[in-house]
Amino acid sequence: MSTSRQPRYRQIALDLADKIAHNQIQVGEKIHARSKIATTYGVSAETARRAINVLADMDIAQAQHGTGAIIISKQKAMDFIATEQAGFDLVSLENDLLNNIEDQKKELDTMADSLKTFLQTSQRFQQLNPLKPFELVLDAPSDKYGLSLSDLNFWHQTGTTLVGIEHDGKLVISPGPYVSLEQGDVIYFVGPDDSVAKVSVFLFNQ
Structure with a gap:
């Protein structure tokens, strides 16, 4: 699933949720914003904190002031991933539809140009050739x-x-x-x- 259009902190939150869903991070495990998340992902402490806040908002983790968060639900992590995937699918569908519309517009423009050329050629033919009796x-x-x-x-x-x-x-x-x-x-x-x-x-x- 592509997350390139999402804010960096939300990308990190989704990656952490994926690790939780695949038991790479266990329920009950504590993650530290500065020492673990910021270092692992190469981001600022503020970005790491915001990633933890996303997990807390989704009831995946329970934030602990100044120390990070404790993972409390694998199921919520899976639900979060599914929701993000559904949103991504909608965006992908929208992009596909827009691309299809653009392609059809190009095809119509090409047909219009071809018709214009045909009419111009027909007019020239009529002008250059005698009338059929x-x-x-x-x-x-x-x-x-x-x-x-x-x-x-x-x-x-x-x-x-x-x-x-x-x-x-x-x-x-x-x-x-x-x-x-x-x-x-x-x-x-x-x-x-x-x-x-x-x-x-x-x-x-x-």
Whole structure:
């Protein structure tokens, strides 16, 4: 059990209690503050006295004015150790929880940074690459079939730019103004998000 955060006198009291619990110091034995405790632990007489006072407060020892104390209870020494251990366990648990919270915060910060990088990369990708064209199969009847793109005034009517037409399995890229649309063709165009709806309304009145 770690006692490094406790005052020195309380560390000494706990060590003495441990010795009592393990019969290294017997009940009925007298311990002297200055000659034994101060010398053994390398502390001042005042620190030794305060350690004895802790044992007296816990009913482990009976203080004798000016001479030290007599050990009176092994069970109380064991109870004192158990109480200190429980307190240490709570502190350890608190530290573990705080460390876990800190670790989770770091993980969330890392995820936030990754998300930010992803969004920035996505924006750059969209800026550096052409728009992916929309695709529409001309499988419904239309009165626009057979008319050229010029006659249809396709761009002005739909607000989209026709970039390709697939006819009989052949793809024509950037079709000219005289190319006509036929049922069964697949057309490819770019424009705003509602481009498919606009083209469908124009060609099929739907």
